[in-house]
Amino acid sequence: MKRLFLSIGLILAVLVGAFFGASHNTNQANTQKKIPTVGILQFLTHPALDAIHKGMVDELAKEGYIDGKTIHIDFQNAQGNQSNLKSMATKFDNENADLSVGIATPAAQALANTVSGKVLFAPSTNPVAAGLVTDLKHPGNHVTGVSDQAPLKDQLALIKKFIPQLQTLGIIYTSSDISATTEAKEMVKLATQAGLKTKVYTIAQSNDLAQVAQSMARNKAINAVFVPTDNTIASSMPVLLQATNPAKMPVFPTASTMVQAGGIAAESINQYQIGVTTGKMIAKILRGQTINDTPVEFMKKGELVINVKAAQKLGIDVPADLLKQAKAIPGGIIK
Structure with missing residues (x-):
């Protein structure tokens, strides 16, 4: 009889252990699901x-x-x-x-x-x-x-400060990029209101950039180039600059990383x-x-970023007040 009770007790212990073990695993799984x-x-x-x-x-x-x-x-x-x-x-x-x-x-x-x-x-x-x-x-x-949305009014003012003789602004962007298209159209509007002429160039994909950039660089009327927030051109800045730099055509993008890649300056969103x-x-x-x-x-306010080396390469003097302003911003001066 004692053996019978002992056997029943062992069986109950195993069942209880299995129950609590399963409950523990379930609770553990539920805890993981909460992450x-x-x-x-x-x-x-x-x-x-x-x-x-x-x-x-x-x-x-x-x-x-x-x-x-x-x-x-x-x-x-x-x-x-x-x-x-x-x-x-x-x-x-x-x-x-x-x-x-x-x-x-x-x-x-x-x-x-x-x-x-x-x-x-x-x-x-x-x-x-x-x-x-x-x-x-x-x-x-x-x-x-x-x-x-880039501070485009500030960006245009920045370009005019660097290029006082600005009369015609070149604008290049990817036509399938909604963000780039929005900023490009707004810049055309702002430039026109400021009494400037614009010349717009578009690409459909990165493979188009070299040819379109070369075409833009041959336009002697263009005094400076604006590049909006454009992922395609941002990832291909060297291709753009291979066309514009020999033509002494300064490029003003909206992103600090594009300035680091060889653009002149930007009022850049961080x-x-x-x-x-x-x-x-x-x-x-x-x-x-x-x-x-x-x-x-x-993100409403931009931070001034200047690539001093890129400006010097094109024979462009950096205005002293802008240089002072950029020096006060961490990463504002790229040498």
Whole structure:
């Protein structure tokens, strides 16, 4: 009889242990599920976009979302390939990411058109024209983000300060890039209002840049060239400069990374700060804030960046007041 009771006791102990073991595993699995997944889709590799990504991850860590510990970040880079954008966006949707972030407008558009969950753009110059939102203050329940509209009035004033004899402004951009198109059209408007002539050149893809840039460089009437926020040209600045530098045609882009690559100067939106602002927005949404209550945020003020070496190469004197102003900004002077 004692053996019978002992056997029953052992069986009960095993069953109880199995029950609590299963409960522990279930609780552990549930705990793991509580760690949010954020998918980050970057359009291509470029210092400006890389800086946005870094700012985003750094700010998330400050907010308590550390990759691999309190959050899972699935980072994908499409390397400028449209089919990659689609397949990577589908991956985020299949894994039910709590939030998906598109670095640059093409990545954000791919996510918005594919992912059923929440989407942020970081950044998009004109999110309404890009079809990402219909209302900047009340985006809806699916998409919001950060806009990087360049301070174009300040940029034009900067170009005129460097080139006092400016009469004709060349403008080159990628026609399929909504952000670039928006800024290019706005610059044409501002230049016309300032009594300047403009000559516009467009490319469809990076392979077009060499030929179009050569055509632009042969136009002796052009005194300076403006390049808007354009991912395609940003990643191919050496190609553009191979045409413009021999023609002594100064290039004024909108991004500091494009100035570092050989542009003359820019009133540049800080790309890292775009990432920081996006990181703060991600944290708010993960904590329960709805996208409809998360208006599009704007990076309004630029930072002066001057490439002194590039200016000297073209025989351009840097105005003393601008040089002083740029020296007061970390990274404002590129030698």
